[in-house]
Amino acid sequence: MAGIDNALGISPQVLALRTQRMNLLTANIANADTPNYKARDIDFKKAMEEAQAMQAQQRFSGTRSHDKHFEMDGGMGQPDVMYRVPSQLNPNGNTVERHREHSEFMDNALRYQVSLQLLDSRIKGIRNALKGGQA
């Protein structure tokens, strides 16, 4: 399946990262009223670079003899989850800033759709090639 994986490019990884980031941002929005909650996010650029480096390397996989072993499938490593630095402090120790989380969330959702579109056209292209341009 390596051929198809390569043909799809980086988009699947982007989608996976975007999904993970969306979950984090949703958690931030859900915890907007939780005392002492610290807003979390990932550095998308860094995570993406790591994913690309992983993809550039030859894929390999490790054998897992116990289900608590970490997976080594040559796929994406988990990006580092970091804490956001708030521009204003809330007396209850919460660092979620709704406007910021919302703009990040929207931005993330839009970019997810962009990657989706790209992946979609790639799939359509492959399909077209498979059919030899026939309908």
Added chain:
Amino acid sequence: MSLFDAMNIAGTALDAQTVRLNTIASNMANAHTVAGSAEEAYRAKAPVFSAVLEDSMNGDGSQMGVRVDQIVQTGAEPYQEYNPGHPLADENGFIYRPSINTTTEMANMMQASRSFQNAIETMNTAKQLALRTLTLGK
């Protein structure tokens, strides 16, 4: 890790905000409940939220919902009011009114309803993205 996780997380927020709205409704409803002693008087209730920590070994660092940790009674003492003609008055002629600030409760309610809306919006976006993902390649 999937788009459904986002919906689950937003779902926990809906739950928590509903509890909050319910306590506010209860506080508002009992704002004028009179009692015959300070102990019996209604006291304002408020939920305390806490983040749900994931299982660090199996989770991928993104599952983190919210839950209602406990419901506390806020500390303010009931007001004593001298009203000997009142049927509930104690032997000294006092009745007790809960110290509920309806303005604070209203502000709290607005915040809760905003948070509720936010969670629903996130859920909707996640739904749309999931639907679009399902039509991939069609």
